């Protein structure tokens with residue numbers, strides 16, 4: 063949808079013209095999964111799948127929301143705002159954060175549309191949060207910095223959606239840059255753009271089209287398990303605050319003898335940070351094969367040690383890795399369903415897509431969906 067089409071729909075839904083329109087992208091992550099809430103590194107990028115909102119000020123204290131995907135309209139009075147248990151929470155959640163920080167939010171109408179597949183591990187919810195806070199910041203001239211908006215969007219997810227997510231998704235959606243990955247240090251929040259443009263390979267996502275139940279609760283459980291691991295080490299090294307400060311040897315020495323499960327969780331996170339730094343080094347030397355090898359190691363760690371994969375994702379990765387031209391493949395995002403990310407040599411693209419789609423269907427009985435994505439800019443006015 064372009065701006066004219068958003069305006070047209072806005073007119074139909076609200077009988078008025080939107081004051082402004084904003085787009086905010088979904089994200090991929092090359093490596094660094096489940097490291098963000100452990101103060102580690104991530105390497106995401108914004109993609110060409112995005113949400114778009116049109117927004118208009120009202121003179122009262124009513125928020126009127128419309129989601130094109132569900133053809134559903136909702137009305138909420140600002141003083142009576144509370145979590146709704148549905149799509150509206152990603153938008154109301156950021157309003158709640160603004161109010162918490164004493165920003166005066168008046169009534170408004172907002173239309174939500176876009177093409178990020180929901181539940182695919184591409185962070186459609188973070189994109190909605192970022193689009194909403196960016197639009198409100200423009201509409202009411204709050205003068206917020208991008209990083210503040212990212213942090214408030216993250217807290218909206220914690221408090222309105224109940225997922226204790228890290229900062230990666232909102233950060234990538236807001237700070238994305240065309241043809242660049244973002245290497246973010248989630249401890250210092252320092253970041254660096256790394257050029258990521260290669261004529262020889264494509265970024266391919268295979269959506270398993272499954273989303274297993276308990277995703278959100280399992281996510282929070284992983285987070286707690288990591289904290290438990292940190293506590294075990296802190297007894298001996300009180301200066302340690304997160305798994306980012308932990309060495310492999312400490313995990314072996316202090317956690318392994320006590321708790322095998324916590325050991326596997328922590329050992330995955332510690333090695334994932336190391337893999338990320340190695341992958342950046344490999345990218346620097348244009349060593350694609352090494353990048354692919356590291357991505358696949360991440361998948362194995364996520365599947366066997368962190369246990370956030372599922373049979374469908376393992377199958378997509380297995381079939382992909384058997385194909386000539388696949389440099390690397392792994393699940394992307396939180397896990398338990400959604401997409402795999404694949405680096406595929408362009409000359410093999412057609413046959414890889416054919417083989418993965420068919421192999422997946424034959425073995426699982428399910429249909430996958432393929433997206434070839436490009437790396438694009440973050441949240442902006444349209």
Ligand code: GLA
Nearest residue numbers: 095096227228229230395396
């Ligand atoms: C979800 C969360 C992120 C991150 C990933 C896993 O997408 O929202 O903060 O933890 O899972 O890397």
